[in-house]
Amino acid sequence: MKQVRLGRTGLRVGQLGFGGIPIQRISRARAIRLIRTALDAGVTLLDTARGYSDSEEKIGLAIRGRRGLAVIATKSPELDAAGMAKAIELSLKTLRTDHIDLYQIHCLSSWEAFQKAISAGGALKALTRAQREGKVRFIGVTSHSIDVLKKIITKAPRVFDTIQIPFNFVGDESGISLWPTARKAGIGFLGMKPMCGGVLDRPDLALRYVLQFEGIVPIPGMETLRELRENIRLAREARPPDKAEERELLRIRRRMGKWFCRKCNYCQPCPQGIAIHLALGAGTLLKRFNRSCVSGWCRDIMRKATTCTKCGLCETRCPYKLPIRSLLVENIALFRKGLRGMGIAWDQA
Template identity: 30%
Template sequence: MLYRDFGKTGLKTSLLGFGGFHLLEIPTSEAEYLLDTYLDAGGNYVETAASYGDGESELKVGRVMAAHRKQCILATKTGSRDSSGCMASLEQSLKNLKTDYIDLLIMHAVGTKEDLDKILSPNGALEAALKAKQQGKIGHIGISMHGQPDVLISALQQYPFDAVMTTINYYDRFNFPEIENELLPLASQKETAVILMKPIADGLLWRSAPAAFRYAISRPVSVVVTGINTREMLEEDLNYVRHFQPMSLEEEEALFKNAPELGNYVCRQCDKCMPCEAGIPIPEIFKYEGYYDRQMRDGTVRDAAEFALRDRLRFWFGNTDMAMAKYESLTIKADQCTQCGKCSSKCPYGIDIPRKLEIADYKLAGKKIY
């Protein structure tokens, strides 16, 4: 097993982390087997949340803690924003996990500035976490969110969190480019541990799992956390780490060009289509489309299972209002395209840019029909 420094905490985490959400899908006996096998293989980072099945995931993790607690870096999450709620959530989590301390408490899914302000305010959740830290009930404090990372960037600028948890995969790299371009450098500067979640984009990249995991493990992160609910999946994930070779820049570019999930629709934010003679900020509009629905509704007819998966995932992160507000603030919008087609001839990924602008405008302007 490979290990990396967990920021400035002094901990070292196994590169593969075990996420607890999908333990909800399997019986306790199988959950125990998977966790025991992962820990016996050298894995040492187990993460769950109070909200996963209203404590069910924590209870299943707690079943293996008696035998493995000292070798395990144990993390859970609280969705409470105030001090009393956070402390109550923590006490219940400790009971569920059958331990008197956790190594990391994560402020869960902090998606708005209002949530962050509540957490950081007097009588906020951070106050309770700091008190619990003084009492020896938690070792470190982290924060997480999904999708567009403005709140996480603001959080690290306001408080020295020990860890930040964020979505990183080769698909969402182009929907939320600020994660790799801004958040990761800021975390590195502040020596904050980065917990990578969703390496296969909530399941979208399941056909390309080897490439997706290799890309994820090649990022400058402390641990790659993935949900595991079968023995075959656990063995595959362990092998990705055992046989890991860093991805070169040339290999990354080949992946970006050829990945079937990106195809000839998802904008790679290379800016080679610019400048636009009509003054349309093409990459900016496509970035907002990424915020809106991860560029998943693309006008392509797919089989029922693929359509259902993408339709389930497209609004997964709830950034639609923000995306539409940003689009509304633009002086020149997509509907001012002259259909000259010069941008498409410059796109190295074969995107029909005028068509994509029409689709983006339909989404972001809230139009009733495309």
């Protein structure tokens, strides 16, 4: 598989990375087999997070005896130094390693949050201390906001060694516009949601599209050996979409563009406190998270969405003109159906 240099980190990783969300849904034994097969095939960047329940733990078990093959990236949303220091220690313990290659601030949503992270008592303090102690090699950031990342890499290009943002053919305006600036600043680029969060019927085309961008490491979530082998095949083939595939991508983009939420959060704040970007992804919540998450925080998000008063404020702010009110209704129905299929009650306390 083609090797990619992760910007100024100098880390060289297989062009295809491994997203650690879906392994929450499978057994330890299956996850270990999957990750080891990935590593042996050259999928060396393993991305996980403190927030992905047992994903770090499964990766930690899988890399025993293979630590040298893996480039481990994990993350925490903590913005203060004490919280981040604790998160780093927990990650080291859970991942059973003495160092983490890339530690990212997870889901930085605003310039204010960035200011907090770089302030005297901010998360960056703990990250740089961990770096000096050899516990963390490089520091990155993840976000769903193009504006926030653009501002950070323009005004403070030396703070983060890598960025991670959704990068796919439907919402590609974000990643594509950011990529040249990031590249020029020597910042490594991890492509989140290369297959649009698992909601496509042609994930192969979606991945082929993203793989054509030189220097970007897409990190699709995978939970079966079949998915892994198919993605490895595409990465090894390393060819851009042909004419027929381009036409198909265009067709899907036109259809999906009408309702595809880019998770940019421009529609916020919602007076009801609804997490619109999450509630519009009921299919993803059901598909990517384990039973305990689905019956816990995912269900809370979808139940909260039922309090929508249909005021329409969010729709006036959405740059993609999504019909958020009707999409919420559709997503709630989809989620409820999914819960029934899993034998989980909607109303249960």
